[in-house]
Amino acid sequence: MTKHIAVVSMPAHGHVNPTLPLVRELVRRGHRVTYPIAEPFRSAVTGAGADFAELPEWERPRRPPGKIEFTPELMGIMADTVIAQTRRTLPELLARFERDRPDVVCYDGMMPAGPMLAALLDVPAVQLFTSFASNEHYALREELFPGLDAGVPELAGALERIRRFAGESGVSRPVGALFAPVAEELNLVFLPRRFQFAGDSFDDRFVFVGPSVEGREGADGWQPPAPGTRLLFISLGTAMNNRPEFFRLCLEAFGGTSWRVAMAIGDQVDRAGLGPIPANFEVRPYFPQPAVLGRATAFLTHSGMNSTMESLAAGVPMVSVPQMGEQSANARRVEELGLGRRLPAEPTADVLRETVDAVADDPSIKANLADMAKVIRDAGGAPAAADALERLLA
Template identity: 45%
Template sequence: MHVFFTSIGAAGHINPTLPLVRELVGRGHRVSYATDERLRFAIESVGAALVPLPELALPVVNSASHPGDWGTVMRHMMETLIRYQSQIIGDGIIDDYVELQRPDAVCYDNTLTIPGRRAADRVGVPAIALHPTYAANENFSFQSMAESGAGNAPGETGNLFQQMREVGLELADEMGGQAINLFEGPPAPLNIVFIPREFQPAADTFDERFHFVGPSLGARNDDGTWTPPGGGPLLFISLGTSPFNRNTEFYQMCIDAFGDGKWRVALAIGTQVDPAELGSAPPNVEIRPHFPQLDVLRNADIFLSHTGMNSTMESLYHGVPIVAVPQQPEQVANARQIEQLGLGRHLTGRLSPDLIRQAVEDVHADPAVAGNVTDMSRVLQKSGGARAAADAIESHLGARLNP
């Protein structure tokens, strides 16, 4: 069986799929993967063949460069993503590959990658949607979540999901094509959702088309190595890998908050911030562009996180409570879900070293949070991950290929 994957070249979208690809290859299936050439090593290391796509160059605009102007930041991001997908469609890379190779299925990232679903429909092969975050159906959507306030960024009065939808409509009109809906699309016959049903809003409205397999974790061969520091509780701090991680002020507040030595701190600052901007770090604070996140979370006591969905699931899988400092709208939704489920705390308003420190201390000392996180960790570890996803794909395609 030949399964074709396609996704944009972003860690939050690629990482959940890699253990699934490895699992399928281990079962004797052929897997090809269309994504950014820069991810060749990651794709080939799990046994798939890369089908290179053009590089996705996100604009260097973020909450630091446009303080308080979330609408402008997200509009730049969405315009870039929509035009990128239009370029792929125009170049015909995915259409031509699916037409020539006739894979048994196209697994496409439902959040962003429209060309995959389009190619599958055009050629008439099964389309399988991969959801790295919340799934949408006829009863629940990102739009409805935003209307309830869950998707609005701090300090932003407008509905950013609605703004993103409007950008898609405007650009589609300019290009003379069909509107591109970045977040919802009609449900595929099979949907693999990399979160547990227990974390999904309106979970009881999702039918047998949706398989909530939880996080798909596995070794990342390019993550580097890390040795846990000794002495004191361990705090992991990261704002993820998107352009929104350029936040020198936040990193400096964290150093000021935890520089007294009680906490051992692993501080990931991304590649957009020069460590020299932060001055000399105290001995208990280790600063890197990035850490091998799964290794750190196996040892962490608290995760001070942007609450991207991958990071959220990885933290909860390892039983680590979260103090949430979301940087973009869907992360705000995750942060609120974390707080509502008693899995940590969502920081809002203007931050300060004292506020950050107190939130971390409070969450670390809260037995109710500890119990809730332990329960959620058990749920995640029993969800099935890559094996459950591969089982669902094989079962679905077996039924389609052998009616």
């Protein structure tokens, strides 16, 4: 039976991209998907077959160059940003879906508007984890703030403000937010259970389906190098990539080497300000990541979860240069599982080059990647997620 499914996601590529194969699979099965999100994501969601519903864009300050120090104070600021956005969007979501009621609301764990919408419409809610899931045995919060619990004033205050707003809006059910999620009857996790910290502690409410990249493999004008060429892909993602000094270090480390390098510098770094670009480099704001990873020999990455999962799905070894706490957790897990290495805090050009060379040539890493690729295939991807959702709705 055809169902109407609403997907409420955080407007960030690392949160949207993992959901698109699921959207595509649901539409292929005959369901109707409505995806309310900001205008820049219109083509992505309509390309997956969903109905686009425009929401206001998030107001994000321009980040200064350098790494982001993820402090409890920053958590409070993030919480206020989420509350402000929820106040803006919840009335629009209600107005939209009261006229066109969904059978279920699938929501990103960073979006409290999702469970609030489901509660106010009295429909089931399904939580989508695009990063590590949390339960009573493991919480991503502990990775970001080692040694601190949820009672720290900045964290407790952030969560209390979100829950107070939910109560003011007429929502009586528990609402999780930021890094204190509340488990639903069904929670879809877009990574394999083996990659999850404390993976065996999660019960049947959590379905680990792994990553999917179907529908995002387009080359978008990018021409891969000749077969047999060693290709290094360098990217710090789409959010925290204002690191001109790091990109200059990459030019120094790999310029004139046997590597062919595709380097994504984002939209905040001035290409001309990087200096002369070596002939073996192709530098763009962004590349079609799944297509490049499909040909890459190694990936120098910020270790965002979306990038990490896409690299594992392609079987590409990683050298991690995380920019924040969540990415540090991903990098640690990659190293623990023998899937890549993490750079020291202040690498030299020689260390950068030597680490990439070592990872690309390490037979144990290659074997571990091949094993993880099988784990990912067995997890089922988007079809397994759609199966779980249909079971719930049946």
